[in-house]
Amino acid sequence: MQDSSVGAGPGVDARSRQGVRGLALRAISGRLVYGSVVILAALLAVDASRATIAKQIGAILLATVAVVFAELYSDIVGAMIRDRRRLTRAELIEMTTQLGSLVLAAVPPLALTLLAVVGVISLDTAAWLSVWLLVALLFAFGFAAARMAGGTIIGSALGAGLLLGLGLAMVMFKVAAMH
Numbered sequence: 001m002q003d004s005s006v007g008a009g010p011g012v013d014a015r016s017r018q019g020v021r022g023l024a025l026r027a028i029s030g031r032l033v034y035g036s037v038v039i040l041a042a043l044l045a046v047d048a049s050r051a052t053i054a055k056q057i058g059a060i061l062l063a064t065v066a067v068v069f070a071e072l073y074s075d076i077v078g079a080m081i082r083d084r085r086r087l088t089r090a091e092l093i094e095m096t097t098q099l100g101s102l103v104l105a106a107v108p109p110l111a112l113t114l115l116a117v118v119g120v121i122s123l124d125t126a127a128w129l130s131v132w133l134l135v136a137l138l139f140a141f142g143f144a145a146a147r148m149a150g151g152t153i154i155g156s157a158l159g160a161g162l163l164l165g166l167g168l169a170m171v172m173f174k175v176a177a178m179h
Helices: 011-027 030-045 053-083 089-097 100-104 107-117 123-148 153-177
Strands: none
Touching: 030 053, 030 100, 030 123, 030 153, 053 089, 053 100, 053 107, 053 123, 107 123, 123 153
16 A cells, blocks of 8 residues: 655645634634534523432433524525525525534533443433533634634633633522522
């Protein structure tokens, strides 16, 4: 088997990095951040004193379905108003597939909750790990997006701090107002 990079020239690594960067930017889309914020809010709204595994999984799934539906519906209505026509099936399929990154926001909290299902961690631990993981991911998404867009490390961290602040504010509201 021959190495395909042999003789391909010095631009291959740069093109590969650009391809990976493009995929990462699409994965860390505003929709992934949006989904993370909505799922974080749903998890924070679950009453910890009456939480069950079913309620936790239900909150995550309901928030995910709600945000996907809201995004898809608003995209469709907006496109129809803007273009003054019905969308084609291909356009509808493309819009739907673009929402895939939004669904990815549900994976970490679902995985942690499934660890509670099998008894590896408690439900309370899964809930709080999910909350803090989503808060940390908000910072990471903002930081990665800013760096990929050419921001400095400090500038990217400061910008990502805004998303981190949003997540922290949501947690503080839960602690102050709902306990």
